[in-house]
Each structure stands twice: as structure tokens, then as C-alpha cells.
Amino acid sequence: MSHPGGETSVEHAHPGAITYVKVAAILAILTITEVSVYYIPALMTIITPVLIVLSIAKFLLVVAFYMHLKFDSRLFTGIFAWGMFVAIAIVLAMIALYAY
Amino acid sequence: MSHANAAAAHADAHRTSTGLSHNKLLMWTFLASDCMFFGSLIMTYMVYRGRSVTGPYPDEIFNIPFTSVSAAVLLLSSLTMVLALAALQRGKVKVFRVWILATALLGTLFLGGQYYEFTEFSQHGLGLGTNLFGSSFFVLTGIHGTHVGLGIIWLLTLFALSFRGLVRQDNAEKVEIAGLYWHFVDIVWIVIFTFVYLLPY
Numbered sequence: 001m002s003h004p005g006g007e008t009s010v011e012h013a014h015p016g017a018i019t020y021v022k023v024a025a026i027l028a029i030l031t032i033t034e035v036s037v038y039y040i041p042a043l044m045t046i047i048t049p050v051l052i053v054l055s056i057a058k059f060l061l062v063v064a065f066y067m068h069l070k071f072d073s074r075l076f077t078g079i080f081a082w083g084m085f086v087a088i089a090i091v092l093a094m095i096a097l098y099a100y
Numbered sequence: 101m102s103h104a105n106a107a108a109a110h111a112d113a114h115r116t117s118t119g120l121s122h123n124k125l126l127m128w129t130f131l132a133s134d135c136m137f138f139g140s141l142i143m144t145y146m147v148y149r150g151r152s153v154t155g156p157y158p159d160e161i162f163n164i165p166f167t168s169v170s171a172a173v174l175l176l177s178s179l180t181m182v183l184a185l186a187a188l189q190r191g192k193v194k195v196f197r198v199w200i201l202a203t204a205l206l207g208t209l210f211l212g213g214q215y216y217e218f219t220e221f222s223q224h225g226l227g228l229g230t231n232l233f234g235s236s237f238f239v240l241t242g243i244h245g246t247h248v249g250l251g252i253i254w255l256l257t258l259f260a261l262s263f264r265g266l267v268r269q270d271n272a273e274k275v276e277i278a279g280l281y282w283h284f285v286d287i288v289w290i291v292i293f294t295f296v297y298l299l300p301y
Contacts, residue, residue, distance in 0.1 A: 017186050020179060024178075031171060031172055034298060035168045038298050047300060051298050051299055062290070065182075079125070080135070083134070090143060095143075
């Protein structure tokens with residue numbers, strides 16, 4: 001899509017309802033897996049990485065498809081990623097501060 | 101180019117001088133700042149959770165099955181929100197109203213669940229000033245709940261405005277921006293559910 005300013009928009013068409021429902025189904029499966037892992041004693045040794053990976057997967061699915069970052073301008077992704085980077089830096093700094 | 105067309109082109113060029121919607125740019129910038137805000141709150145909870153010298157402690161009062169249902173309700177509201185936007189973008193205003201109202205109702209159900217949970221915790225002796233766990237937990241989840249509450253007001257406002265013809269296919273970006281906020285509230289809960297409720301300490 002061209003704009004009067006001469007720039008070309010890099011935003012693409014959003015997906016349809018079927019894609020959104022498929023994403024919701026995957027999110028439901030991931031949530032059920034999370035809760036199941038919580039109740040399986042045999043998985044206690046690996047529960048932390050497994051839960052974090054599942055949480056990241058759900059986070060990315062919502063951001064990519066429901067918030068349309070997969071289809072919108074990369075500038076939006078960059079702005080949001082910067083906020084996330086600072087947030088994670090805060091978390092790591094706090095861990096370093098309190099753990100040692 | 102006529103004067104009217106030139107004026108319209110100028111207005112459009114101003115609105116999209118980056119080639120992007122400035123309203124969306126502003127919302128994404130706000131969400132980035134909110135990431136830092138919630139990052140600080142979640143980390144504060146994680147640091148303080150295991151340092152309480154008096155109970156009740158998280159393992160004694162958390163009701164994981166109940167919170168799992170709450171998390172599923174909020175996830176489902178993200179689906180209805182994006183379906184509301186998709187309907188409006190196709191010009192189906194009546195379908196949009198159904199989905200946006202469903203989203204607001206699911207959000208209200210989530211808040212009702214949070215109220216129930218807070219009441220239960222209170223009956224178990226956990227208050228804002230009981231211990232470090234209580235303080236950090238109630239501040240974190242309370243601020244998230246406030247975000248949900250503001251989101252519900254926003255969604256209901258869009259629902260009401262649609263009856264006055266102020267929410268239409270050609271200005272669906274209003275709904276998209278509200279949707280960005282709503283989905284952000286959802287992803288924050290995805291993180292809270294894992295790091296506050298499920299992860300062992």
C-alpha cells in the first residue's frame with residue numbers, strides 16, 4: 001500500500017478467523033500441558049525449564065498472531081522487543097542482586 | 101489536484117509520515133513501557149516469595165485448578181477479541197458487537213474469579229500486609245486486575261459507540277488498538293500464571 005508521503009507500508013493483511021481458532025486450539029493444548037506437567041511428580045526435576053518454554057511459546061503465539069506482529073511492520077516488533085529486553089534486564093539484575 | 105484533495109492528501113500524509121499508523125506506534129510504545137512495569141513487579145514477587153518469615157505460604161493457599169480455569173477464560177477472551185476485530189474489518193458490525201461483548205463478559209468473569217481468589221486468601225489469613233508474599237502477590241495481581249478492568253471499560257465503550265455509528269469498518273483501527281491492549285493483558289497473565297502460580301520455589 002502506498003501512502004502520499006511516498007513511503008511504502010510494510011503491513012500485510014491479517015489472517016482470517018480459521019487461523020485465529022487454530023492458534024486458540026494450540027494455546028489451549030499448551031495450557032493443558034502446563035497444568036499437567038505441574039501435577040506429574042516424575043517431571044519435578046525438569047519442571048522449571050519445561051514451564052518456561054511453554055510460557056514463551058504461548059506468549060509468542062499471542063504476540064505474533066493475535067497482536068499481528070508477524071504481519072505488521074518490524075518497527076512495532078522492535079519497539080516491543082526493546083521493552084521486553086529492558087524488562088528481562090531488570091529481572092536478571094534483580095536475580096544477580098539478591099542471589100549473590 | 102483540487103484544493104480539497106490536496107488537503108485530504110496532506111492530512112493523510114501527516115497521519116502516516118512514517119508509513120505506519122501513529123496511533124499503533126503509540127500503543128506499542130506504551131506496551132513496551134508496560135513490559136518494564138510488569139517485569140519489575142513480577143521480579144519483586146519472585147524475589148520476595150520465598151522470604152516470608154510467617155505464613156500463609158503460596159503452596160498452602162494456591163488453588164491451581166481454579167486459577168487454570170481463570171487463565172483459560174482470559175485466553176479465550178483473546179480469541180473473541182481478535183474475532184471481533186476480524187468481523188469489523190469485514191464490515192460485519194453486528195458480529196463485531198457479539199464478539200466484543202463476549203470479550204468484555206469473559207474479562208468480567210476473570211475479574212470475578214480474581215475477587216473470589218482474593219476473598220479465599222483473605223479467609224486463610226493472607227492480606228496485603230501479612231508477609232512479603234502477600235504484599236508482592238496482591239500488588240502484582242491487583243495491578244493486573246486493574247488493567248483488565250480498564251480494558252473492559254474500553255471494550256464496552258467501543259460496543260456502545262458502535263450503535264452511534266462511530267465504530268465502523270473504515271476506522272477499525274480503533275478496535276485493533278484496544279485489541280493490542282487486551283492481548284497484552286493476556287500475555288502478562290500467561291507470564292504471571294507460570295512464574296507466580298506454577299513454578300516451584
